[in-house]
Amino acid sequence: MPFKILRRTKILQKSMSLQSISFENLALTKLPVDSSRAPGSRRVEGACFSLVDPTPVDKPELVVLSKDALKLLDIDSTDDEKIFAEYFSGNKLLPTWKTAAHCYCGHQFGYFSGQLGDGTVVYLGDRVNSNGERYEVQLKGAGRTPYSRGSDGRKVLRSSIREFLASEALHYLGVPTTRAGTCVTSSTMAIRDIFYSGNPIEERCTIVSRIAPTFLRFGSFEIFKNTDSETGRDGPSCEQKYHHILPQLLDYTIENFYPDIWNANIGNRAAMVEAFFLEVVKRTAQLAAHWQCVGFCHGVLNTDNMSILGLTIDYGPYGFLDRYNPKHVCNNSDDGARYSYEKQPEMCKWNCKKLIDMLKKEASQENLYKALEQYDDFYQKAYLLKMRAKLGINEQNDESDLEFVKKFLRAMQKTGADFTNTFRVLSLFQTPAESNFGTSVELVKNRILDMCTNADELRKQYEPKISQHELEMVQMLANTNPQLLSLMGGRRLLTEMRKMEIYEDYKDLTDADKREKDDLVWTEWLQQYTDRLKEDFPVGTTTSTLKERVAKMDASNPKFILRNHLLQSAIEKAEKGDYSEVRRLLELSKKPYNESHILTLQQGNSSEGASCSSTAQSKISPSDTAILERYFSRPALKDLDIRVT
Structure with a gap:
């Protein structure tokens, strides 16, 4: 009888200790597995998975865990931290876990790369939870697999913190995502050249447990690809004798997940x-x-x-x-x-x-x-469904609604307004049908103007990263030898040239000049917004409808997002052994649309997977206001350069 996922029912979800939970290995029983445990990277033909053991680490230590994500597996998150650290580092394995790595291919930046696969990830198992939902769990950063392609199969603390927090943050934002159950670091070190500068450093090996119904991806189906005409690469199971695996993989995917x-x-x-x-x-x-x-x-x-x-x-x-x-x-x-x-x-x-x-x-x-x-x-x-909710407008027709959204985005782009906070402040803009409409117009406009880039930020945005001499050479090559320019990375160099042209226009701009120009842009758009709201919410609109509009806007426009400078600050503290900021960002991420973040911030060391203060101060001091500004405002000038490779 074919396996079927149980329909979701409203059952009280049961939580059990990690060590008492039994897992299945449906993927490994339904799909072909390469049983060879030969060391090193290799081409894996005729299989969707390869058996492999996670590589142990020294002194595993829990950084953070997500109670809500672990509930998907019915795991009781009140277990001892050491238990989570041992099992979710891969140092210990449950009897029902059968560890393997997934084989897949991929088009990377537009070109077929052939076999890729889980070079750092080890599948542990899957189970149907008490709500009748099947979830799979895997460890990312668990060591070498046949797909590591010469790498050490490890992830480090900074990348693991980013993965853990983003997985959970997007879930709470309402975006479909894989989940993260735990982040475990260790004293085992990996060598990384962060900036590709020839100056490698040692970083702590860290493992994230990831949870999803399945981690199959488009590339899982590309293992059957014939030789690519551009790259000359093929999928490891491209030969005719392996073609029966494609319908097998499709059957598994559709039957169990569709x-x-x-x-x-x-x-x-x-x-x-x-x-x-x-x-x-x-x-x-x-x-x-x-x-x-x-x-x-x-x-x-x-x-x-x-x-x-x-x-x-x-x-x-x-x-x-x-x-x-x-x-x-x-x-x-x-x-x-x-x-x-x-x-x-x-x-x-x-x-x-x-x-x-x-x-x-x-x-x-x-x-x-x-x-x-x-x-x-x-x-x-x-x-459009989401954008109408974010802007607090009713549906008219797709063409005009899309153009209205574009006008708003163009105003933001022209003034350099903060994406998240500009959307959020719009719920303070009352409709012309409301008594405080006039006051709200000036309030919202001033708030938005405060969120726009200032003159220094604008100059920094367009400041070229190459010298004047190099720019002159780019201009010459663009006119005389565009093919050579292309070989030298022409697109990037031409972008720098265009940035210099824009920079010249802004180099003498003052903050007052910038705000004056921005004021004109937003005055025009807010008038268009007023006209639209008159149509959607005419005089006589019920109070309940107007309140519903604001509630819908606040539920669609987050107050908090994981900005890069916040992540970087948490990473820097964690690298010194202080995980409180990682745990705080998790707590903030759990309530992205809610104004009551203050309570979470007051519970300084409150976290999942760590003891939590049962009381919180109710008064907000001036220093607390500064904290809130840091978490919810656009980044300072010094933080604008944070980029990730």
Whole structure:
């Protein structure tokens, strides 16, 4: 009898100690496994997983844990910290865990890279929890696997803290994501050259436990890819004798994670695969819309980083927008800006197109492309639904609503307004039908003007990173030898040249001049906003409707996001053995839409996985106000350069 995930029911979820919980290994029983435990990296043919043991670390220590994420596995988070540290470092294994690494391929920055796989990740097992939901758990940073490609298979404290906090923060923001249960560090050291400067340092090996229904991704299906015409690389299971594995992988995926599609199409294989792909397209488009609406930049949207369930997966050089810049690139290694903020929806669609290359062996290529054509509609519908809620407007028609959103974004871009805080303050803007409308207009405009970049920040934004002599050489090559310029990294150099031209316009700008220009921009937009609200909420609109509008806006516009400078501050403290800031950021992330962060901040060392003060001061001192400013305001000038590779 085929395995079916139980329907979710409202059951009181039971929590058990970690050591008493039993796991299954459904993925390893349903999909082919490479049983060789030969050391070192190797090409793995005819398998979706390879058996491998995690590599132990010295003196494992719990940094932080998420109670809510561990509940997905029915794990009682009140267990001793040492137990979590031992088991979720990989030093000890439960009897029912069967450890393995997943084989997958990927298109990286547009080019097929062949076999990639879990180079740092070890699958532990999966189980159906007390709510009838299946979840898988794995360790990231657990040591070498057959897919490590010469690396040590380790992650370090800074990258692990970033992954843990982002996984949980996006969940609480309402964005589909994999989850993080624990972050465990150790005294085992890894060598890393952070800035690729030839100055490597030692960093502590750290392991994150990740939780999701499955970690299958687009690249999981690319192991069957024939030799790529551009890169000359192929998937490890491209040979004809392994082609039976593709339908096996599809059956496992659809039956267990898309059961409605499985049940509705038994006996019609092509229709099943086409319906599956359509749902993947829909979820992926909706995920991209989620990202754009909270200002999240993933950074590395390769096919191996695209979840088959439409989840955010594999947190590397991610970042949230500070000032609104649609061309923002959070990944310092993305010289071509392939994965800039504004290109994320397009790149997700491109990745879906690459998935067709694999699925067309099991379905009609024509029908798969028809499904892909619906991507833009799925994206726009999800995007506008969220943007209307964020702006507090009613639906009129898609074309005019989209143009209204664009006008708001253009005003933010022109003035360098903070993305998160500008959206948030709009709920203070009352409709013309309300008595305090006039007062609210000036209040909101002044708040927004305070959130715009000042003259120094603007100059820093456009200040070139290369010398005047180099800029002159770029200009000469652009006119005489563009091919040579391209070989030298022309796109980046031309960007620097354009920045210099803009910089010249702003080099003598004062803060007063900047605010005066910004005032004109926002006065114009707020008048357009007023006109729109008159249409959507005319005089006579009920008080309950107006209150509902504000509540919806506050529930759609976060007060708190994980800004890079906050993460960096937490990392620096953690590297000195102080995990309080990591734990505080987790607590703040759990209530991103709620103004009551003050209570959390007052509980200085309160955290998950550590003892928690049962009382909190109720009075807010001047120093507390400064703390709040730091967590909820746009970054200071000195923090604008923080970038991640």
